[in-house]
Amino acid sequence: MTANTACSPTQSPRGVRGLPEEAFPQGFPVDGVAIRGTEVAYYAVCPRKCWLFQRRMEQEHGSDLVLLGRLTDEASYQRERPRSADIEGFVRLDFTAGGIVHEVKHGPAMRRAHRLQVGYYLHVLRERGVDTAGILHYPRQRRREQVLLTPELEKELRAVLAGINRLRQDTLPPPRLKNNRVCRSCAYEEFCWAGAGEPLEEGGESR
Numbered sequence: 128m129t130a131n132t133a134c135s136p137t138q139s140p141r142g143v144r145g146l147p148e149e150a151f152p153q154g155f156p157v158d159g160v161a162i163r164g165t166e167v168a169y170y171a172v173c174p175r176k177c178w179l180f181q182r183r184m185e186q187e188h189g190s191d192l193v194l195l196g197r198l199t200d201e202a203s204y205q206r207e208r209p210r211s212a213d214i215e216g217f218v219r220l221d222f223t224a225g226g227i228v229h230e231v232k233h234g235p236a237m238r239r240a241h242r243l244q245v246g247y248y249l250h251v252l253r254e255r256g257v258d259t260a261g262i263l264h265y266p267r268q269r270r271r272e273q274v275l276l277t278p279e280l281e282k283e284l285r286a287v288l289a290g291i292n293r294l295r296q297d298t299l300p301p302p303r304l305k306n307n308r309v310c311r312s313c314a315y316e317e318f319c320w321a322g323a324g325e326p327l328e329e330g331g332e333s334r
Contacts, residue, residue, distance in 0.1 A: 161217040162291055167247045167284075170291050171240035174301040176315055178294045184315075218251055228252070228261040228274075235265050235272075236312070242274055246284050249276040 169177040212220040222229050230245050245261040252259060253276060261274035274280075294301070303310075303319055310316045 162288060163217055164244045164247055166291050167287055168240040168244040170287055171243045172237055173304055173309060174290065174294060175303060175319065176313060177291060178297065178300045179315055181295060214251055218248055220248060226259050228259060229264060230261065231264045231266065234267060235270065243284055243287055245274040246276055246280045250281065250284055
């Protein structure tokens with residue numbers, strides 16, 4: 128799969144039917160555009176989901192699960208909200224307190240993706256001279272977890288970032304995952320499985 132592979136929106140690439148023409152604009156995604164934290168989390172769960180998101184196929188606006196997660200986020204730690212932080216327009220932290228990065232999630236099912244997302248925020252801050260730690264909050268489970276940018280996490284993160292950059296060059300989406308346990312909670316499920324006979328790929332979020 129190469130960046131210059133021809134792909135017509137009407138050809139239903141790899142079973143992704145109904146993909147609008149604007150999903151394949153010339154030169155998008157643009158090289159040099161900063162990677163967003165959402166891309167990191169999506170790639171860790173499913174590279175195909177990340178590829179669709181990169182091309183503005185943001186299905187999750189109508190997802191009940193995403194809405195529930197947003198409500199959990201907004202209802203938790205309300206006093207800390209004034210301390211939310213934006214880093215150069217492409218990274219938005221839920222809130223900061225005591226110099227620590229805090230991220231609020233609905234549940235720990237996608238724990239690896241959550242850790243990589245917070246690790247990416249710590250990586251971005253470290254590149255800007257700020258060396259700190261993060262805390263993942265799961266208020267419904269009354270649980271929290273510290274995230275440190277260890278050499279192991281940084282190595283895993285660099286592999287994810289390299290994969291995201293490769294996806295930005297691919298004109299066809301990665302295969303669907305065999306792990307349909309992940310798919311059942313995904314806002315892209317119906318859209319993604321519209322095509323039959325498409326190659327499947329092992330993988331998915333590892334707890």
